[in-house]
Amino acid sequence: xxxxQRVQQVLSGNSSAFAYFVxxxxxxxxxxxxxxxxxxxxxxxxxxESFVKAYRNLRSFRSDSKFSTWLYRIVYNTAITxxxxxxxxxxxxxxxxxxxxxxxxxxxxxxDEMERKxxxxxxxxxxxxxxxxxxxxxYLEDNPVKExxxxxxxxxxxxxxxxxxxxxxxxxxxxxxxxxxxTGS
Amino acid sequence: MLETYNQHKEDEQMRKILSSTKINASExxxxxxxxxxxxxxxxxxxxxxxxxxxxxVLKEMGSLFGTMYAVLAAMIAGVYFLFGKEFLLSPQFIGxxxxxxxxxxxxxxxxxxxxxxxxKKRIH
Numbered sequence: 001x002x003x004x005q006r007v008q009q010v011l012s013g014n015s016s017a018f019a020y021f022v023x024x025x026x027x028x029x030x031x032x033x034x035x036x037x038x039x040x041x042x043x044x045x046x047x048x049e050s051f052v053k054a055y056r057n058l059r060s061f062r063s064d065s066k067f068s069t070w071l072y073r074i075v076y077n078t079a080i081t082x083x084x085x086x087x088x089x090x091x092x093x094x095x096x097x098x099x100x101x102x103x104x105x106x107x108x109x110x111x112d113e114m115e116r117k118x119x120x121x122x123x124x125x126x127x128x129x130x131x132x133x134x135x136x137x138x139y140l141e142d143n144p145v146k147e148x149x150x151x152x153x154x155x156x157x158x159x160x161x162x163x164x165x166x167x168x169x170x171x172x173x174x175x176x177x178x179x180x181x182x183t184g185s
Numbered sequence: 186m187l188e189t190y191n192q193h194k195e196d197e198q199m200r201k202i203l204s205s206t207k208i209n210a211s212e213x214x215x216x217x218x219x220x221x222x223x224x225x226x227x228x229x230x231x232x233x234x235x236x237x238x239x240x241x242v243l244k245e246m247g248s249l250f251g252t253m254y255a256v257l258a259a260m261i262a263g264v265y266f267l268f269g270k271e272f273l274l275s276p277q278f279i280g281x282x283x284x285x286x287x288x289x290x291x292x293x294x295x296x297x298x299x300x301x302x303x304x305k306k307r308i309h
Contacts, residue, residue: 015226022218028211034208044214051218052225117205124206139196139203166197 004063011058025068026051028141029075035124035133036079036087046082050075065150068141072151074093076133087130088154088162123173131166138163191236253289257282 001009009017033043044074054061061070066185098137124132135142137151145163149156260282264272272278 014223016219019215019219019224022215026214026218027207030210030214031208040208043208044217047210047214048218048221052221055222056225116202117218120202121206135199136204136206138208139200142200167225170199182248 003067007063007067010055015055018051021054021067021071022051025071028068029071031136031140032072032075032133032154033079035136036076036085036129037083037123038129042066042082043079046079047075049082050078053078066147069143069147069150071136073153076151081092085129087133087152094108119174119177122168123177126177127166127169130162131169134159134163134166135170241300242297245300246293249289249293249296253286257286260285 003021006017006020015168026047029047030040030043033046033050034040037043037046050071055069057074061067079085124135127135134148137148138145143151145159146155148154148163149159152159154162260271264278
């Protein structure tokens with residue numbers, strides 16, 4: 001059964017069929033909400049509110065687009081409203097400057113898998129929210145630029161530029177904060 | 186070509202590195218969401234069968250214009266027996282028939298307008 005058929009099932013009154021969508025998208029939804037809100041408590045509230053909104057407005061979902069894109073757009077908007085965050089006016093310069101200062105005292109370390117995970121998570125938390133979100137959407141969910149543009153409300157060239165900068169900043173922060181070059185093992 | 190290959194390789198590497206940052210939702214989140222949806226569903230009153238609008242319109246139309254034709258038929262019969270066939274074709278009588286038909290048509294128009302406004306109010 002494909003997603004459109006499941007949507008029809010929910011619309012015909014079978015509300016428990018919506019559990020499929022919750023199960024399938026809750027992890028990514030909470031990751032997006034967490035990137036924007038910055039803490040788990042708020043992220044969970046946002047995700048709950050978003051799924052309920054999606055359920056209520058399921059009739060407005062057009063089957064020609066991806067359900068995930070539609071849902072993540074709701075999560076994105078709800079999280080921004082909830083946290084009163086301005087996503088694209090960030091403190092990129094401050095973060096880079098801060099990172100460079102730390103780099104002076106950085107040590108070479110040998111990383112195991114756990115350490116690498118911690119470092120990556122920490123860097124993602126310290127990055128401007130918008131950049132971290134773009135990397136999340138692009139690399140974790142394999143969303144093409146077009147879908148990311150729909151979710152964030154930015155235009156496609158803007159997403160490409162921001163994604164390029166986010167990638168660059170991520171690398172810079174890893175290198176300057178930890179004095180290491182992260183490589184996939 | 187080489188640039189594309191490098192970019193692809195870098196993307197793969199980034200994907201691998203960032204995969205660890207995906208957050209898993211807590212065990213009870215799905216339960217919380219579904220419970221809220223079920224609760225809201227239970228609170229929303231079940232919609233009854235919508236009233237058949239077209240059936241209503243025909244019924245209303247039938248009763249109103251049925252009455253009109255009955256009145257006209259009674260009038261024609263009365264005039265025929267009291268004043269004869271000639272009076273039926275007089276402009277005076279035809280004017281009266283048109284007046285009665287206009288009054289009933291106006292009543293029909295008012296009743297339709299009333300139903301429309303009621304329906305609009307119900308939707309909003």
